[in-house]
Amino acid sequence: MAAGERPAFAAIPDARAAARAEAARLSARFQDAGAVPVETAVLQPAATLLDLYGEDIRARAYVTSDALRGEQMLRPDFTVPVVQMHMADGAEPARYCYAGEVFRRQEEDEDRANEYLQVGFEVFDATRPPDADAEVFALFQSILAPLSLRAATGDISILTAVVAGLQTSDKRKQALMRHIWRPRRFRALLDRYSSTAPLSDSRAALLAAADPFAGTGAEIGLRRRAEVIARLDNLREDAAADPIPTGIVALIDAVLAVREKMPFALERLRDIAVDLPWIGVAIDRLDARATALADRGVDVDALDFEASYGRTHMEYYDGFVFGFYAENRPDLPPVASGGRYDALTRHLGQGRAIPAVGGVIRPGLVLELGGLG
C-alpha cells in the first residue's frame, strides 16, 4: 500500500501524514538549493489548460464548473500556474518550489492514484540553459540517490531541429512540428510526405475537377467555401511537391532510434549529423549539457540517453527531458520527471518568453520505495 497513494479508510490519516512529512522534507531540500516556496490555487481556469493540451486533458483532469467562472479544473499539475505567476510578476533569474496535491482522472487503471502529492522545483534563468538543465537534474539525482533509481534522459529539441532543417515546404514542416508529441500521426505524415505513390483516384479526380463542389450539399456552418477552396489549393501544391527522399527518412529513423549511454549517443548523433548537418547546433547543446552535468558530478558515462524519450507523455517539454524509475517496480509511474519548457513560457507569456526548466517528485512513491532514510 502506497503512502498517500491509494487511500483505504483506516490508512488515510497515517499515510497522508507520512506523505506530507516527506513532501515537507523534499521542499526543504529545494529551498536549500535556493528555491522560493510558492502556492497555487487548486481550481484552475479550464480554458488555459484546454487551449494548451486540447481535448485530451478532459480525459486526464477533473472538470467542474460554476455559473460565475465557468469551467474549472482540479489542478492536474503545478507547472502551468507557476509559469503564469512568474510571467506576471517574477524577477529573473528565479527558482521556485511547491508542494501539494494534483488530481488525475483515471479511467483505465484503478491502481493508479487519482490524487497525490507532488513536490516541484522550477528554474527560470536565461543565462546558461545547459547549466540550468544540469542543475535541476543533478539536484534531483542527489536527492533521490538513496532509492537507486534508473534515470532516463532525452532531448525533444533534436527532433524539432531535424524537422526545422528539412528541405520541404513550410506547410509540411509546420504539420510535422504540430505532431512531434503524437508519434503515430508524425509517422503517418512522414510516410505520406516521402511517398512516391500516386494520389488515390478519388483525390486525383477532386483536385482536377472543374467544379469540385458539383452535386454536394448546401454550404452550412462556420467553415466557409473559401476555406475549402484554400485547402484544395494546398492539396494541389502538396501533390506537386517533391517527396522527402527516403534516405532522409531513414536518417530521421536513425536519430529516433538512438538509445545509448550518453557518450555513445553523442558519437552516434555526430555520425548521423554528417548527413543531416542542420542538427549540429542541437547536438552541440546536448554536448554542452553533458559537460555541465559532469561538472556537477553526474556520472555521464553511465547516463542513459534516448532520442525518442518524452515524446508521448510530456507534451510541453521541448528540450531536455528526464525521468527517474524504480527498475524493480515496473508497475509504478516515474518517481520523478521533468524537463525544459521554453515554448510554454512563450505561449503563456503573451509575447514574452524565458528559458525554463524544472521537475517534480512524488513523495508518496518515495515512501513506497522505502524513503530517503
Place this chain on the structure above:
Amino acid sequence: MSIKLGVPSKGRLMDKTFDWFGARGVTLGRAGSDREYAGRVEGVDGVELILMAAGEIPRELAAGRIHLGVTGTDLVREKLARWDMQVEELAELGFGHADLIIAVPDFWVDVETLDDLDAVAAAFRRAHGFRLRIATKYHRLIRDHLREAGVADYQLVDSQGATEGTVNNETAEAVADITSTGETLRANHLRPLTDGPVLRSQATLFRARNAPCDEGDRAALTALIDRLGLA
C-alpha cells in the same frame, strides 16, 4: 428471491426485445396497462422484468441492481469505464443496428478521412481562433478514437439531441452521432468520414458481473440462459 432483467421501456427496442425472448419461449410483457413500467415474465421461473430507459441500463448493470439487461453496445462502452470488467455480452440480438460515426458538411469536399479532419482542424483554429467543434453525446468514445488517431485542435461540445442540426446552427463544425440509415445526415447536408464507423452497435443482452446472487438466483439465471439457448 429472483433475478432482475432490465429491458428498454418503450418503442421498437422494447417490442423487438419482447419478440426476441418470445421466439425462445420466454414471454415478456407489461403488467396491466400500457402506461405501467412493471413487467411480467412467463415461461421461466424466478425472473423479474423491469422496464427502464435504455440509457440507464448500463449504470444499473454496473451497480449490480439488475442481473441482466438489454441495451446498445454504444451506451455500455460510452458509460462504463473498462466495460468488459463490469458486464459480459451474452448475445447480440440482431436488431437496433446503429453505427457511431463522425460526419462533416457534405460540401467539405476536401475532407474524407480523419487525416483530412486533423489538417482542417489546424487550419480552422488558425483562421477562427478556437478549436474545431464536434457536437456529440458520446464524449468518451469519440475522444478515445480521436486520441488514438492523433487528431488535435478539436473540441467536443455536448449535444444530447438534434445533433445533426448543430452545424447549420453554427454551434459546431462537425458531429459525432449514431446513425442507422444515414437519412438524417443527408437531410442535414452532412456526410460520414470514409475511415469507417467509430463503433458498430446493436441491441445486446448483457450480464452484470457484480450483481449479488444467492443459490436460487444462480439457478434461475442458469435456467434462463439455458432456455434462451445461450448456454
